Amino acid sequence: MGRWEPDAAGRLREAAMALYAERGFDGTTVAEIADRAGVTARTFFRHFADKREVLFAGSELLQERMVAALAAAPADATPMAAITSAVLASADFFDDIRRDYSRRRAAVITSTPELLERELIKMAKLTAALRQGLLDRGVPPDVAALAAETGVGVFRVSFERWISAPDDVPITDVLQATLQNLAALTA
Amino acid sequence: MGRWEPDAAGRLREAAMALYAERGFDGTTVAEIADRAGVTARTFFRHFADKREVLFAGSELLQERMVAALAAAPADATPMAAITSAVLASADFFDDIRRDYSRRRAAVITSTPELLERELIKMAKLTAALRQGLLDRGVPPDVAALAAETGVGVFRVSFERWISAPDDVPITDVLQATLQNLAALTA
Numbered sequence: 001m002g003r004w005e006p007d008a009a010g011r012l013r014e015a016a017m018a019l020y021a022e023r024g025f026d027g028t029t030v031a032e033i034a035d036r037a038g039v040t041a042r043t044f045f046r047h048f049a050d051k052r053e054v055l056f057a058g059s060e061l062l063q064e065r066m067v068a069a070l071a072a073a074p075a076d077a078t079p080m081a082a083i084t085s086a087v088l089a090s091a092d093f094f095d096d097i098r099r100d101y102s103r104r105r106a107a108v109i110t111s112t113p114e115l116l117e118r119e120l121i122k123m124a125k126l127t128a129a130l131r132q133g134l135l136d137r138g139v140p141p142d143v144a145a146l147a148a149e150t151g152v153g154v155f156r157v158s159f160e161r162w163i164s165a166p167d168d169v170p171i172t173d174v175l176q177a178t179l180q181n182l183a184a185l186t187a
Numbered sequence: 188m189g190r191w192e193p194d195a196a197g198r199l200r201e202a203a204m205a206l207y208a209e210r211g212f213d214g215t216t217v218a219e220i221a222d223r224a225g226v227t228a229r230t231f232f233r234h235f236a237d238k239r240e241v242l243f244a245g246s247e248l249l250q251e252r253m254v255a256a257l258a259a260a261p262a263d264a265t266p267m268a269a270i271t272s273a274v275l276a277s278a279d280f281f282d283d284i285r286r287d288y289s290r291r292r293a294a295v296i297t298s299t300p301e302l303l304e305r306e307l308i309k310m311a312k313l314t315a316a317l318r319q320g321l322l323d324r325g326v327p328p329d330v331a332a333l334a335a336e337t338g339v340g341v342f343r344v345s346f347e348r349w350i351s352a353p354d355d356v357p358i359t360d361v362l363q364a365t366l367q368n369l370a371a372l373t374a
Contacts, residue, residue, distance in 0.1 A: 080372050120307040145344045146368050153336030161329060181333050185267050186373040 009047045009057065011037040016054040017108050025051070025112040052118050055105055059122040062093050063129050070133040079139045083151035084179060086130055090155055091172040094162065103163045127152045154178050196234045196244065198224040203241040204295050212238070212299040239305050242292055246309040249280050250316050257320040266326045270338035271366060273317055277342055278359040281349065290350045314339045341365050 015036035019028040030051050034044045048054045069089030073082040094102060109115040127148050134144035158178040162171045202223035206215040217238050221231045235241045256276030260269040281289060296302040314335045321331035345365040349358045 116311075117304050117308060120311055121304060124303075124307055142344070142348060142365070143368055143372060145347070146340065146365060147372055149340030149344055150337060150369070150372065153333065153340050157329070157332045157336055160332070178329070178333060181330055182337070183373055185330060185334055185337065186370055 008037065008039050008043055012039065012044055012047060013054055013057070016051065017104055020055075020108045020112060020115070021104075025114055052114060055109065055115060056118055056122055058093070059126070062090060063122075063126050065089050065093055066126065067129050067133050070130060071136070073137075075137075079134060079137075079143050079147045082134065082137060082139075083130065083147045086133070087151050087154050087158075087179070088172065088175055090159075091170070091175060094159070094171045096167075096170070099163070099167065102159075106160075106163050123152060123156065126155075150182070154182060195224065195226050195230055199226065199231055199234060200241055200244070203238065204291055207242075207295045207299060207302070208291075212301055239301060242296065242302060243305055243309055245280070246313070249277060250309075250313050252276050252280055253313065254316050254320050257317060258323070260324075262324075266321060266324075266330050266334045269321065269324060269326075270317065270334045273320070274338050274341050274345075274366070275359065275362055277346075278357070278362060281346070281358045283354075283357070286350070286354065289346075293347075293350050310339060310343065313342075337369070341369060 012033060016028070016033045019033055019036060028051065030044050031041050033051065033054065034041045037044075044054075048057065066086040066089050070082055070086040073085045077085070109119050130151055131144050131148035134147055135141065139147065154175070158171065158174045161178070162169065162174045165174060199220060203215070203220045206220055206223060215238065217231050218228050220238065220241065221228045224231075231241075235244065253273040253276050257269055257273040260272045264272070296306050317338055318331050318335035321334055322328065326334065341362065345358065345361045348365070349356065349361045352361060
């Protein structure tokens with residue numbers, strides 16, 4: 001159980017992750033997840049739509065935070081500056097306490113095709129939300145689509161690097177390094 | 188039936204696309220697809236693994252072509268130049284004859300969650316293949332990951348724009364415009 005989330009939802013998440021790692025996603029039932037978390041199946045469904053969704057509630061929060069940062073960027077910010085503030089806002093979410101959880105979650109997702117599919121869908125939704133946020137700022141459609149793809153690309157590459165980096169590297173440093181790589185790549 | 192592919196595989200593809208549009212993906216069986224294409228179910232399975240895969244055989248060819256272009260880039264090409272030649276190689280695949288098929292396919296995929304998932308998986312595989320191609324060229328891992336994400340982002344945005352563009356706009360022009368947008372975005 002993560003110290004950052006000592007509630008039923010957090011226990012269900014930890015239980016699901018442990019069971020998927022032990023028995024595989026297909027071999028795990030909602031009843032077993034609830035049982036290990038010490039709650040009823042009814043409680044499970046109060047928090048999550050299905051046994052895939054249990055590992056993805058955080059994705060919604062991450063998206064909200066990134067979209068809010070995009071909206072909060074100064075009105076005269078360039079599209080790149082605006083998407084950069086959204087990308088950097090992900091650092092509030094992935095703090096040091098969440099690092100270990102993020103690592104274990106990534107290991108389970110990578111080895112479970114159904115969860116990997118869901119992860120790809122969440123990333124596509126994040127891309128669409130950021131694109132809409134850029135359109136709302138008056139960014140032309142072609143640039144909004146490209147800036148959203150680029151921003152999510154920077155986030156994905158940074159996140160992957162962060163979870164395999166030493167424990168004292170904050171995700172902000174990795175995000176900044178990736179943004180510098182992007183500038184160098186396209187210069 | 189597309190003029191560019193008058194064989195059993197092409198007929199099966201067209202039949203599947205038409206049936207998914209008419210009855211939905213869930214409401215369509217392999218037997219019905221085979222029947223409409225005028226072949227047996229056995230023939231279907233000689234060409235495709237399942238009723239999702241029938242619309243995705245082209246994705247493998249596209250990936251092969253892009254990876255081959257990446258490998259064929261001059262040894263001293265920058266990572267951006269190398270990924271750019273991979274992205275531009277997609278234009279050989281999406282010629283004018285394939286435009287109408289691409290439009291109808293995109294409409295079916297967008298409205299069918301299971302097909303949309305498969306499309307995301309194919310794009311993730313393409314990204315991984317291009318990343319590996321860049322690693323094989325000696326590009327450092329962080330840059331390879333970012334360049335692959337960026338290249339696929341450029342491709343996706345361009346493809347979407349191409350299928351909604353007038354019929355006389357070749358995809359090469361759209362890819363070039365998106366690459367210019369990327370340079371302007373990150374300048």
